[in-house]
Amino acid sequence: MLLNPFKFHSPADLNEAVRLHNSLNNARILAGGTFVINTLKSLKNMGVKTPENIISLKKIREIKGISRSKEELSIRSMVTITELFESPEITENFPVLKTACRHIATNPIRNMATVGGNLTCRYTWTELGAILVALDAQMHFAGSDGREEIISLEEFFKNQARSSKILKSVSIKYEKNTRTSYQRVRKSSEVDVPLLAVCIKTNFIKKRFADTRVVINNGLEFARRDLKLETFLDSVEPGNQTAASALDHLDTSIYDTKEDDYKKAMFRVSIKNAVNEILQGSKK
Amino acid sequence: MILNINKKQYTVDIQGHETLAEVLRDTCGLTGTKMSCNEAECGACTVIINKKAVLSCITLAADVEGEEITTIEGLSDGDNLHPVQQAFLDHGAVQCGFCSPGMILASKALLDQNPKPDQNDIAYALDGNICRCGGYLKIFDAVRAAAEEKSSVKDKKV
Numbered sequence: 413m414l415l416n417p418f419k420f421h422s423p424a425d426l427n428e429a430v431r432l433h434n435s436l437n438n439a440r441i442l443a444g445g446t447f448v449i450n451t452l453k454s455l456k457n458m459g460v461k462t463p464e465n466i467i468s469l470k471k472i473r474e475i476k477g478i479s480r481s482k483e484e485l486s487i488r489s490m491v492t493i494t495e496l497f498e499s500p501e502i503t504e505n506f507p508v509l510k511t512a513c514r515h516i517a518t519n520p521i522r523n524m525a526t527v528g529g530n531l532t533c534r535y536t537w538t539e540l541g542a543i544l545v546a547l548d549a550q551m552h553f554a555g556s557d558g559r560e561e562i563i564s565l566e567e568f569f570k571n572q573a574r575s576s577k578i579l580k581s582v583s584i585k586y587e588k589n590t591r592t593s594y595q596r597v598r599k600s601s602e603v604d605v606p607l608l609a610v611c612i613k614t615n616f617i618k619k620r621f622a623d624t625r626v627v628i629n630n631g632l633e634f635a636r637r638d639l640k641l642e643t644f645l646d647s648v649e650p651g652n653q654t655a656a657s658a659l660d661h662l663d664t665s666i667y668d669t670k671e672d673d674y675k676k677a678m679f680r681v682s683i684k685n686a687v688n689e690i691l692q693g694s695k696k
Numbered sequence: 697m698i699l700n701i702n703k704k705q706y707t708v709d710i711q712g713h714e715t716l717a718e719v720l721r722d723t724c725g726l727t728g729t730k731m732s733c734n735e736a737e738c739g740a741c742t743v744i745i746n747k748k749a750v751l752s753c754i755t756l757a758a759d760v761e762g763e764e765i766t767t768i769e770g771l772s773d774g775d776n777l778h779p780v781q782q783a784f785l786d787h788g789a790v791q792c793g794f795c796s797p798g799m800i801l802a803s804k805a806l807l808d809q810n811p812k813p814d815q816n817d818i819a820y821a822l823d824g825n826i827c828r829c830g831g832y833l834k835i836f837d838a839v840r841a842a843a844e845e846k847s848s849v850k851d852k853k854v
Contacts, residue, residue, distance in 0.1 A: 413713065413714065413718065414715055414718065414734055414753070415713040415714075415715065416713065417711060417712075417713050418712060418713050419712055420711075420712025420713070420756065420758045420759075422758070422759065422761075442756070442759070445754050445755060445756065445759070446736060446751075446754060449715070449736075449754040449755075449756070450735050450736055450754055453734065453735065454735075466712065466713075466756075468756070468758075468759050470759050494748065517824075518737075518739070518823045518824030519749060519802065519820065519821050519822070519823055519824045520736075520739060520742055520748075520749045520750050520751045520802070520824040521736060521751070521824060523748040523749060523750050524750050524751065524754070524755070
């Protein structure tokens with residue numbers, strides 16, 4: 413057997429899932445399975461104790477699908493990466509997300525992995541985090557008393573992606589005049605894993621950056637903003653030298669990737685490319 | 697528990713922690729699904745569930761009750777091979793053959809969704825399937841040929 417024995421639970425609705433999650437000892441949530449099942453195998457191989465209960469969210473309809481209101485897009489937690497990639501709503505309004513989905517792992521993993529799993533698995537190098545922080549995504553959790561609890565993804569990551577709640581959905585507000593750029597550098601391996609990533613989102617109004625969010629993922633920590641660079645970009649009159657000047661206004665502490673000094677140079681190239689892409693008007 | 701595999705119902709007595717790959721091979725006797733890396737990297741264990749190529753080594757069998765599962769054994773119609781299988785034979789797209797079931801199923805899932813894929817589409821759809829023999833060029837040729845075959849059969853029917 414590849415896995416240690418556990419009791420498998422497949423609740424039909426979210427209330428039942430929350431009840432099970434709160435009542436069972438040593439339980440783990442299962443979404444698409446691409447992280448959890450592999451993790452359970454690794455733990456077994458290392459001789460480490462594994463959860464006694466697995467609660468699958470697969471049969472719960474209310475956490476599937478993508479919907480929109482006038483103000484925002486709601487991506488339910490069990491939406492797969494492939495569904496996100498193929499969604500016309502994403503293509504039209506958040507092409508940067510589509511770009512990221514295209515690069516995630518491999519085809520069968522994209523077919524299985526979910527948005528909720530990608531954000532809550534607590535791996536630091538996953539792809540969607542930097543983009544969704546740049547888009548100021550809000551996470552909607554199912555509270556134990558039946559009420560919804562909302563927290564920004566940025567705060568969630570500041571809290572080291574710890575939560576005892578079940579993620580229902582992620583929402584993103586529509587904004588006008590938005591320009592985004594996502595740059596990533598990959599590692600050569602069987603599964604396409606980003607070494608580092610940079611996402612810049614700005615509301616490009618009257619040829620100036622506004623409400624800019626610069627988010628970096630160095631692979632070792634959860635995605636975080638470079639507030640110093642954001643302030644610089646929002647304050648300058650963009651020109652030919654803006655991308656180069658931006659490199660003098662980095663919060664260098666967040667680019668420190670410990671032993672991987674070469675990443676600092678790669679970050680600088682990525683930021684320069686991202687700023688230039690935004691100035692050239694790409695929405696991708 | 698009942699699993700719908702290749703349009704047949706298999707009544708199986710399994711435990712929650714058994715992966716679909718293990719159940720297909722050890723309980724159902726469908727050994728065409730291969731187990732290789734067992735960590736979601738090689739694609740040898742690929743099956744189709746609800747029209748999508750997925751990895752049976754990281755799928756719990758209990759989690760796919762009621763879903764439509766297709767393994768390599770479900771493709772041919774008696775002695776008549778599926779066009780993708782035939783194309784793999786015709787183009788010598790097989791060396792050791794260990795990756796072939798996964799490659800063929802991933803290709804079938806692609807062609808069912810996109811009957812006229814270009815080279816990029818094929819590479820993208822097969823990016824989760826590793827051929828240790830390095831036979832990718834012939835595999836890509838086979839997928840293109842299968843697409844043409846399926847397209848010409850469709851045209852004739854019209």
